[in-house]
Structures are given as C-alpha cells and as structure tokens.
Amino acid sequence: MSERYELAVVGGGPAGLSAALMASKFGVKTVLVDENRKLGGQLVKQTHKFFGSYEHMAGVRGIAIGRKLSEEVMNDPNITVMLSTTAIGYYEDGTLALYQREPEEKLIDIKPQTVIFATGARENMLAFPGNDLPGVYGAGAVQTLMNVYGVLPGERVLMIGSGNIGLIVTYQLLQAGSSVEAIVEILPRIGGYIVHASKVRRYGVPILTRHTIIEAIGDEKVEGAVIAQVDERFRPIPGTERELDVDVICLAVGLAPIINLTWQAGVEIAYIPELGGHVPWHDEDMRTNVPNVFVAGDLAGIEEATTAMIEGELAALSAVEFLGKASPSELVAKREDAHSRLEDLRLTVFSEKVKAGIEKLKNWRANLTERAGKLPPKG
Amino acid sequence: MKRIEDHPVLDFDRGEKVVFYFEGRPIEGYTNETIAAALHAAGIKVLGYSARKHRPRGFFCAIGKCSSCLMVVDGRPNVRTCMEFVRPGIHVRRQHGLESIVQEESDE
Numbered sequence: 377m378s379e380r381y382e383l384a385v386v387g388g389g390p391a392g393l394s395a396a397l398m399a400s401k402f403g404v405k406t407v408l409v410d411e412n413r414k415l416g417g418q419l420v421k422q423t424h425k426f427f428g429s430y431e432h433m434a435g436v437r438g439i440a441i442g443r444k445l446s447e448e449v450m451n452d453p454n455i456t457v458m459l460s461t462t463a464i465g466y467y468e469d470g471t472l473a474l475y476q477r478e479p480e481e482k483l484i485d486i487k488p489q490t491v492i493f494a495t496g497a498r499e500n501m502l503a504f505p506g507n508d509l510p511g512v513y514g515a516g517a518v519q520t521l522m523n524v525y526g527v528l529p530g531e532r533v534l535m536i537g538s539g540n541i542g543l544i545v546t547y548q549l550l551q552a553g554s555s556v557e558a559i560v561e562i563l564p565r566i567g568g569y570i571v572h573a574s575k576v577r578r579y580g581v582p583i584l585t586r587h588t589i590i591e592a593i594g595d596e597k598v599e600g601a602v603i604a605q606v607d608e609r610f611r612p613i614p615g616t617e618r619e620l621d622v623d624v625i626c627l628a629v630g631l632a633p634i635i636n637l638t639w640q641a642g643v644e645i646a647y648i649p650e651l652g653g654h655v656p657w658h659d660e661d662m663r664t665n666v667p668n669v670f671v672a673g674d675l676a677g678i679e680e681a682t683t684a685m686i687e688g689e690l691a692a693l694s695a696v697e698f699l700g701k702a703s704p705s706e707l708v709a710k711r712e713d714a715h716s717r718l719e720d721l722r723l724t725v726f727s728e729k730v731k732a733g734i735e736k737l738k739n740w741r742a743n744l745t746e747r748a749g750k751l752p753p754k755g
Numbered sequence: 756m757k758r759i760e761d762h763p764v765l766d767f768d769r770g771e772k773v774v775f776y777f778e779g780r781p782i783e784g785y786t787n788e789t790i791a792a793a794l795h796a797a798g799i800k801v802l803g804y805s806a807r808k809h810r811p812r813g814f815f816c817a818i819g820k821c822s823s824c825l826m827v828v829d830g831r832p833n834v835r836t837c838m839e840f841v842r843p844g845i846h847v848r849r850q851h852g853l854e855s856i857v858q859e860e861s862d863e
C-alpha cells in the first residue's frame with residue numbers, strides 16, 4: 377500500500393474532474409484514476425458545440441471543455457492523476473485495487489478514506505439477427521474510432537436511433553467523410569433537438585421514423601442491413617422491408633450506467649428505466665447508503681455533461697463533509713448554489729424523464745424499506 | 756478502411772509510425788492508436804471467434820467495457836485491444852473462444 381489518500385475519484389470525465397476540483401478547494405488530498413491515456417471521458421470525442429446552458433458553456437465544443445478541466449486538474453497540487461489505470465475492485469476493508477497498464481504494468485492497492493465513483497455509461501445493445509457481427513458498433517465506439525484515433529469507421533453507415541447522440545454522431549460521420557444512408561427511428565417522431573435533425577437533413581440524410589432494423593446481413597462482417605416500417609405496436613409491417621448497402625450499423629439506442637464497482641462496494645442498486653436502468657441508489661447530495669461512497673455523472677443516471685459536472689461538485693461536497701473538512705455554513709452555501717444551477721438546467725422538456733426518474737429513486741428506497749421491513753446500511 | 760486525413764475540426768496526433776504483426780503479417784500502425792483501431796484502419800474487422808458458436812467478433816464499445824475485442828497479444832489471451840496501444844513488433848492474433856493462459860505460455 378502506498379500513500380493514504382483522503383479521496384479517490386474513479387473516472388476522469390466531466391463528473392470526476394469537477395469532483396476532484398471541488399474537493400481540492402477544501403484541501404482534500406485526492407487521487408483521480410482513469411483508464412485512458414487522457415482525461416476528459418466522453419468530452420474528448422465531442423467535436424460539436426455544446427447544447428445545455430451551463431454558465432457560458434453552451435456553444436463551446438465538448439473537447440474544449442474537457443481540455444480546460446483536465447488542465448486545471450493536472451496543475452492542481454492537491455490532485456494526483458493516475459492515467460492508463462483501471463479500478464478493478466473495491467473491497468470490504470476499503471481497499472481500491474488498481475491495474476496500471478502504462479508506463480509499466482502493475483497492480484496497486486490504495487485505501488482511500490472516501491471514494492467518488494464517476495465511471496460513466498456504456499452503450500445499449502439491440503436485439504436483431506446478426507447484431508453480433510463485426511461492423512455493428514455502438515455510437516460511442518464510432519465516435520472513439522473517428523474522433524480520437526482518426527480512423528474512418530466505415531464507408532456507408534446505417535444509424536439506429538434519432539436521439540441527440542444518433543443525430544450528432546451522424547453529423548460527425550459526415551464530417552469525417554463517411555456516408556450515412558439513413559437514420560431509423562422506431563418512434564413516430566425524432567428524439568433529439570430539431571437543430572441537430574435539420575443539420576443532417578440538409579446533407580440529404582433521410583430520417584425514417586416508425587422504422588426499425590430487421591437484420592444485419594453478412595457472414596464474417598456487416599455487408600448490409602434490412603430495415604422495415606413498423607405499425608402502432610412497433611411490429612414490422614410485412615412487405616415494407618428494404619435492404620440497404622452498408623458496412624457499419626451504428627447503435628444509438630441509449631446508454632446504461634457502469635455500476636459494477638458501486639455494486640461491489642455494497643451500494644444498493646435500483647432499477648429506474650428513466651435513468652438508464654440499474655443505477656446506484658443515491659440522495660440529492662450524491663451520497664449512497666455506504667457512508668464513505670459517493671456517485672456522480674452518467675453513473676448516477678444518464679443525463680448530460682453539464683449536469684454531470686454539478687453532480688461531481690455535490691459528490692465532492694458530501695465527501696468533504698464526511699471528512700470533516702468544511703464548516704456547515706460553507707457547505708450549505710455551496711450546495712444551495714449547485715442545486716439551483718441543477719434546477720435551471722433541468723427546466724427543459726428533455727429533463728422531464730430524468731426528473732421523473734429522480735423522483736422514483738427517492739421513493740425507491742422508502743418502498744423497499746417498507747417491503748423488506750428494514751434495510752440495513754451496507755459497507 | 757482508412758485513416759481520416761482532412762478533418763474540419765480535429766488534428767490527430769497519431770504518434771510514431773511502427774510495424775507490428777497480425778497473424779504473422781506485418782501491419783503499419785501508430786503508437787497513439789489502439790490495436791483495434793490500427794487493425795480497423797488496415798481493413799481488419801474480425802478480431803476473434805466466439806467460444807461456442809465460433810461466430811466472428813469485432814469491437815463494439817471501444818471503451819473497454821464489453822469484451823468483444825479480446826485478442827491474443829504476445830502470447831497473452833484476453834487482451835482488450837480497444838484499450839491496448841500499438842507497440843512496435845508486438846504479435847497479435849485472433850482469439851478463439853476462451854484460450855488458456857498456461858497453454859499459451861508453454862506454446863511460446
């Protein structure tokens with residue numbers, strides 16, 4: 377075991393970065409670990425100008441926001457950054473096991489006093505024949521390939537899903553030089569912002585609502601796709617099938633929180649579809665049922681980078697409180713400020729779902745307690 | 756497939772151009788690319804075969820979370836090639852199902 381850190385932050389996306397920065401304001405000795413060679417999480421792939429209204433950040437490219445936060449963290453004397461390092465386990469005695477791949481391969485055990493998990497989300501799969509063929513890629517994977525490594529994912533792409541991610545990644549594919557044959561959307565209307573939809577339409581990409589994918593064609597890899605129209609009950613309408621000549625099928629059908637480590641830590645897992653499925657239980661200040669474990673960002677419920685950053689601040693404030701590093705009045709002021717910014721961000725119609733999810737999460741534990749008689753805190 | 760040469764927003768810092776081996780065949784890659792990205796750029800999408808039905812496997816998440824990209828790298832199986840970077844001279848081959856570490860080592 378090496379040094380004793382007061383706080384370990386797992387995940388260097390917007391949530392983890394702002395958590396570390398907030399903790400540092402209270403002099404908390406922090407270690408931030410991320411699997412990648414660079415900090416920033418999803419932000420390193422986001423070449424588009426941001427939506428959302430987080431102070432002056434709407435209109436700024438995601439990569440620029442990521443770069444700014446990363447620089448601040450790298451230059452902060454209270455924060456030790458460990459890159460190319462995966463947190464692989466969190467044990468009963470409070471040991472966080474880390475596997476470092478570079479510069480030298482090694483296993484490291486640390487025993488931080490508190491942990492903030494900000495591990496983000498992973499892409500959802502969709503059930504259809506051939507969905508396991510090489511060439512069926514998650515939207516995040518397509519973004520990583522083209523925006524981080526500069527490799528073209530495919531020549532001709534079929535996009536599944538017309539939410540903001542599907543629309544933005546379509547536009548990014550066009551910028552990178554791929555052709556997008558169509559965007560299919562099973563619902564009767566486009567899921568994302570109209571500005572994003574208009575942008576891809578101007579490039580001639582058809583957005584087919586009430587359509588779905590039937591199967592992927594190919595033996596060793598994707599060589600085509602069959603799509604069809606669906607009826608009101610989302611059943612394919614016979615006779616409407618159409619074959620598209622594509623080499624990539626890109627899935628943008630939602631994300632699910634990466635909960636493994638929080639589960640292992642003894643955090644209660646709730647099932648809240650509005651937040652992305654299984655999510656670690658937490659209160660509005662990002663505390664879990666394990667007193668020294670906190671969560672933030674997409675892990676706590678799929679939302680946005682802007683809200684992830686504020687949740688990171690809140691998680692840090694709760695860790696600071698646990699560590700006894702702030703006066704109650706200081707905490708109250710900072711929390712009130714963060715909550716009011718969160719509320720402002722959640723005023724749009726797109727936030728209705730998330731707000732409903734958060735409401736369910738509040739009641740989830742109460743209902744469970746009622747059912748089980750009593751729910752002892754774990755950890 | 757190919758590498759993107761001209762991007763309206765991004766410049767790519769690919770690192771150093773090096774040679775590594777895929778199934779014994781030399782492949783050009785860059786040190787700032789993951790093995791899976793370099794293979795994709797070389798037109799190689801099938802990274803292995805599944806354990807039971809021997810279905811072809813490519814990458815899916817590209818962030819180290821789905822295990823779809825596991826390959827044998829320098830004799831070691833189960834390497835997530837979407838996270839592991841290209842190094843000069845490494846030998847990469849397709850993984851067939853769950854390969855054994857012990858067997859691999861005695862093979863070398």
Ligand SMILES: Cc1cc2nc3c(=O)[nH]c(=O)nc-3n(C[C@H](O)[C@H](O)[C@H](O)COP(=O)(O)OP(=O)(O)OC[C@H]3O[C@@H](n4cnc5c(N)ncnc54)[C@H](O)[C@@H]3O)c2cc1C
Pocket residue numbers: 386387388389390391392409410411412416417418419422425426427428461462463464494495496497516519540541544545634637672673674675678679680681682683684
């Ligand atoms: C195409 C697209 C467009 C988007 N556009 C916008 C937008 O315009 N505006 C907006 O506000 N939001 C946008 N978002 C959403 C935003 O990117 C996410 O909500 C945000 O990045 C979530 O932040 P996070 O810190 O929770 O997770 P992430 O950014 O996903 O970061 C998590 C980090 O944790 C690391 N990690 C995970 N597990 C481990 C482990 N075990 N050990 C070590 N490290 C680990 C990961 O490698 C990653 O770096 C967009 C998302 C996508 C996909």
Ligand code: FES
Pocket residue numbers: 813814815816817818819820821822823824825835836837838
């Ligand atoms: S592609 Fe998912 S782990 Fe590598």
